[in-house]
Amino acid sequence: MHCPFCRHPDSRVVDSRTAEDGSSIRRRRQCPQCSRRFTTMEATSLSVVKRSGVSEEFSRQKVVAGVRKACQGRPVGEDDLAKLAQQVEEKIRSQGIAEIEADEVGLAILEPLRELDQVAYLRFASVYQSFDSLEDFEAAIESLRAERDEEA
Numbered sequence: 001m002h003c004p005f006c007r008h009p010d011s012r013v014v015d016s017r018t019a020e021d022g023s024s025i026r027r028r029r030q031c032p033q034c035s036r037r038f039t040t041m042e043a044t045s046l047s048v049v050k051r052s053g054v055s056e057e058f059s060r061q062k063v064v065a066g067v068r069k070a071c072q073g074r075p076v077g078e079d080d081l082a083k084l085a086q087q088v089e090e091k092i093r094s095q096g097i098a099e100i101e102a103d104e105v106g107l108a109i110l111e112p113l114r115e116l117d118q119v120a121y122l123r124f125a126s127v128y129q130s131f132d133s134l135e136d137f138e139a140a141i142e143s144l145r146a147e148r149d150e151e152a
């Protein structure tokens with residue numbers, strides 16, 4: 001990190017703070033040559049490791065794309081999807097990890113999606129958790145019912 005005042009190539013970190021959503025780190029730095037201080041914002045990287053072993057940068061767009069299909073015909077708007085993707089990202093980043101398995105991203109989607117729309121949740125869960133029988137659906141619906149009754 002070059003000093004913006006004298007272009008000295010090194011700097012010393014005097015303070016680091018992570019943004020609330022975990023997506024960036026704010027650093028106070030001091031130049032050892034001219035002693036002036038400056039602030040940098042650095043994005044923290046979050047990689048998603050796919051089953052194939054290939055990793056890619058986490059993307060909210062991909063979360064939205066994955067969930068949109070399950071929401072077809074449901075009263076779920078683009079704003080809802082964007083908010084859900086943000087919740088998913090914040091939840092993952094709050095764990096303070098730099099890498100996550102694709103399956104874990106799916107897990108992180110389930111809870112906010114259940115809050116958003118139960119039918120979309122069932123559709124998504126059936127694909128993600130590979131439901132392969134009526135019993136799997138029954139068990140999932142049963143747990144939704146139990147939750148609803150608890151709230152009532």
Ligand SMILES: [Zn+2]
Nearest residue numbers: 003006031034
């Ligand atoms: Zn300097």
